[in-house]
Amino acid sequence: MSRVVGRSLLLILFAGWFSPAGLAASVSLPHPAPRGTITIIIDDIGYRYTDALALSLPPEVTFSVLPNTPLASELALSGHAQGRDIMLHLPMEAHSDRAQGPAALTSDMYPEAISDTTRQALLSLPFAIGVNNHMGSRLTEQWQPMQALMRTLKAHDKFFIDSRTTIGSVAEQAALQAGVPVARRHVFLDNQLDESYMQGQLDRLIKLARKHGSAIGIAHPHPQTIRFLNQALGSVSQYGVALTPVSQLMQQPSVPVADYARKEARTATTAPR
Ligand SMILES: [Zn+2]
Numbered sequence: 001m002s003r004v005v006g007r008s009l010l011l012i013l014f015a016g017w018f019s020p021a022g023l024a025a026s027v028s029l030p031h032p033a034p035r036g037t038i039t040i041i042i043d044d045i046g047y048r049y050t051d052a053l054a055l056s057l058p059p060e061v062t063f064s065v066l067p068n069t070p071l072a073s074e075l076a077l078s079g080h081a082q083g084r085d086i087m088l089h090l091p092m093e094a095h096s097d098r099a100q101g102p103a104a105l106t107s108d109m110y111p112e113a114i115s116d117t118t119r120q121a122l123l124s125l126p127f128a129i130g131v132n133n134h135m136g137s138r139l140t141e142q143w144q145p146m147q148a149l150m151r152t153l154k155a156h157d158k159f160f161i162d163s164r165t166t167i168g169s170v171a172e173q174a175a176l177q178a179g180v181p182v183a184r185r186h187v188f189l190d191n192q193l194d195e196s197y198m199q200g201q202l203d204r205l206i207k208l209a210r211k212h213g214s215a216i217g218i219a220h221p222h223p224q225t226i227r228f229l230n231q232a233l234g235s236v237s238q239y240g241v242a243l244t245p246v247s248q249l250m251q252q253p254s255v256p257v258a259d260y261a262r263k264e265a266r267t268a269t270t271a272p273r
Contacts, residue, residue: 036209092136111148150178
C-alpha cells in the first residue's frame with residue numbers, strides 16, 4: 001500500500017474513532033480540498049484501432065496525437081467533440097535508430113525545415129493547443145533545432161510539454177527564451193503494463209502534485225492502461241488532488257515544478273550547446 005493511500009486510510013480511521021456514529025459516518029465525510037493537480041496526457045495516439053478505447057477516459061485526460069497517422073484526424077475530432085484537450089505529439093530524432101514515423105524533426109534539418117515541418121503538422125491537427133515530443137532523445141539536446149521549434153510554436157500560440165526522453169534536454173530553456181509556456185513530464189505511468197506497477201506510478205504522480213502543486217503524467221493507449229486509468233482516476237480526489245486538463249494547468253501563472261528551469265535560463269550567459 002502506498003504512503004498516500006495509507007495516510008488517507010489512517011485519517012478515515014482516526015475520524016471514525018472520534019465520531020459517535022463510527023466509521024460509517026466518517027466514510028461519508030467530504031473529500032479534502034485539493035492540495036494539487038494531476039494532469040494526464042495519453043500520447044502515441046493514431047496508429048492502432050484500439051487507440052479509440054482512450055475515448056472512454058474522463059474528458060480531463062488529454063490526447064496527444066501523432067500527425068499523419070491513419071486515425072489522427074478521426075480521434076482528434078472525436079476527442080475534441082468530448083470537450084477534451086488535444087495536443088500534437090511531434091516525432092523527433094532519438095539516439096536509437098528506431099523510426100520516428102511521419103513528419104519527424106531530425107538534426108540534419110535546417111531551422112527553416114524544422115519550422116516548415118512543425119507548421120505542417122500543426123495544420124494537420126487544427127484542434128491541437130500544444131505540443132509534446134515523441135521520442136527525441138537526440139534532438140531535444142540540441143539548441144538550434146529547439147530554438148527553431150519554439151519560435152514556430154510562439155508564432156502559432158502553442159505551449160510545449162517536454163516529454164523528457166533525455167536528461168540532457170534543452171527544450172524547456174529554449175521555450176522559456178522564446179516566450180513559449182512550458183512544463184515537463186514527471187512520471188511515465190505505463191512503462192510496464194501490470195496494474196501494481198501503474199498504481200505505484202500513479203501514487204508517485206499524486207505525491208509530486210501534493211508536494212509541488214501540480215504534476216504531469218504521460219501514458220499510452222494500451223488497453224491495459226485505459227482499463228487501469230478508468231478504474232483508478234475516479235478516486236484520486238480522495239488523496240487530495242484534482243484531475244486537471246492540460247489547458248487549465250498551462251493557464252496558471254507559473255507551473256512550479258518548471259521553476260528551476262526558469263532560473264537556469266536566467267543565469268545562462270550563453271546558449272546551451
Ligand atoms: Zn511517443
